[in-house]
Amino acid sequence: MNTDKGTLKIGKTWIEHAEGQARLCSHIRINGREEVIWYGVNSEQEKYLIRDRSDPFVMLLLPTAMRGSLTMTSEDPMSERLHYQLQDLLMPALCSKGDRYHYVNIFTPLTNEPVSSEGAVVTGFSGGVDSLYTIFTHGKDSLLPVTHLTVFNSGVYEGRNYRRNFQRFSENCRRFADELGLKTIFVDSNVYEALPEDYISVVSYRLLSFALAIQPLASVYLLSSGYQAELFHISSERAAYNDLLTVSCAGTESLRIYLPGAETTRIGKLEAISSWDPSFRWLSSCIWTDSGKKNCGHCKKCMWDLAALYAMGRLENYSPVFDIEDYKKHLPQRIGFVLSNTVDLHCRESAAYLKQSGAYIPPLAYKCAELFRDAVDKGEKKNER
Numbered sequence: 001m002n003t004d005k006g007t008l009k010i011g012k013t014w015i016e017h018a019e020g021q022a023r024l025c026s027h028i029r030i031n032g033r034e035e036v037i038w039y040g041v042n043s044e045q046e047k048y049l050i051r052d053r054s055d056p057f058v059m060l061l062l063p064t065a066m067r068g069s070l071t072m073t074s075e076d077p078m079s080e081r082l083h084y085q086l087q088d089l090l091m092p093a094l095c096s097k098g099d100r101y102h103y104v105n106i107f108t109p110l111t112n113e114p115v116s117s118e119g120a121v122v123t124g125f126s127g128g129v130d131s132l133y134t135i136f137t138h139g140k141d142s143l144l145p146v147t148h149l150t151v152f153n154s155g156v157y158e159g160r161n162y163r164r165n166f167q168r169f170s171e172n173c174r175r176f177a178d179e180l181g182l183k184t185i186f187v188d189s190n191v192y193e194a195l196p197e198d199y200i201s202v203v204s205y206r207l208l209s210f211a212l213a214i215q216p217l218a219s220v221y222l223l224s225s226g227y228q229a230e231l232f233h234i235s236s237e238r239a240a241y242n243d244l245l246t247v248s249c250a251g252t253e254s255l256r257i258y259l260p261g262a263e264t265t266r267i268g269k270l271e272a273i274s275s276w277d278p279s280f281r282w283l284s285s286c287i288w289t290d291s292g293k294k295n296c297g298h299c300k301k302c303m304w305d306l307a308a309l310y311a312m313g314r315l316e317n318y319s320p321v322f323d324i325e326d327y328k329k330h331l332p333q334r335i336g337f338v339l340s341n342t343v344d345l346h347c348r349e350s351a352a353y354l355k356q357s358g359a360y361i362p363p364l365a366y367k368c369a370e371l372f373r374d375a376v377d378k379g380e381k382k383n384e385r
């Protein structure tokens with residue numbers, strides 16, 4: 001049921017030039033508040049920005065409209081297939097659970113004219129397990145070889161320096177792409193400032209919105225899955241749980257979207273890439289470490305992956321990106337942490353894999369696991385008081 005509480009208007013799009021970039025812009029009016037939101041690429045790649053079509057903006061603003069019960073309107077036409085999929089399939093599903101999202105109408109001219117595309121196969125590069133797995137499984141000999149790597153400034157880089165961080169990650173991506181002989185396209189934006197959101201709850205809609213902005217380049221976009229397919233469920237808090245549905249609803253007459261990685265687990269992805277030479281130099285598991293630097297080795301993501309690589313007997317291969325000597329020196333503590341944590345899905349996976357593998361687990365690791373569990377229990381009790 002539509003419970004309209006206002007409007008979200010997407011104005012006619014135009015191209016602007018600034019800071020060496022070509023920017024696809026639109027005036028967005030949300031209940032009277034007005035923002036110009038833009039997607040920017042290097043000027044030489046201007047031809048890859050979509051023209052006279054609202055697809056990226058509709059996808060970007062869908063969660064905002066659904067949360068605020070805002071009827072969406074667009075002056076530019078929208079791809080007919082995308083409109084049907086969002087209006088009739090994705091939105092009713094997202095609104096079927098919880099009360100965060102509400103069904104809203106999208107009033108817009110429609111077009112079924114395909115966008116003329118260069119036919120590129122594009123995927124994001126972060127150096128993370130999910131991203132490396134997608135690139136590894138879509139190599140030159142695959143049925144769908146990746147041609148372009150991308151970094152989207154979609155809101156994941158936080159703080160005052162978010163555009164500088166985007167540039168740093170783009171530069172890192174360029175070096176990786178050069179090594180693999182792939183092309184790049186980097187899409188900058190002001191969405192972090194113009195449309196602040198809880199990123200985890202909107203990440204997939206954001207990334208897909210950026211992919212829709214470069215339809216004249218991409219005929220396929222590969223969204224790397226963070227979860228295996230069996231974990232699919234409707235969630236308004238963590239958008240990635242919806243991905244199997246979202247990707248099937250985000251394509252157009254000219255852009256196909258797939259979700260590689262949903263067919264396996266994080267351990268399955270690590271097993272696959274652990275014999276792939278580029279991963280030895282580029283795996284970036286870490287929550288804390290900056291792009292291009294060694295992983296810290298002791299945040300939870302580092303410890304999940306290191307425990308699994310230890311169990312596979314592949315630790316030494318990753319000495320360019322982890323301090324393996326330090327890991328081995330603190331093996332009981334590092335493994336103890338993984339054994340102690342039964343809350344994180346990926347941690348449970350790593351612990352189970354480690355036990356099944358038959359790899360040596362120092363007795364002290366079990367003692368450390370007990371200490372970690374006690375510390376967490378005490379912390380929780382303290383918080384309850």
Ligand SMILES: [Zn+2]
Nearest residue numbers: 286296299302
């Ligand atoms: Zn780390």
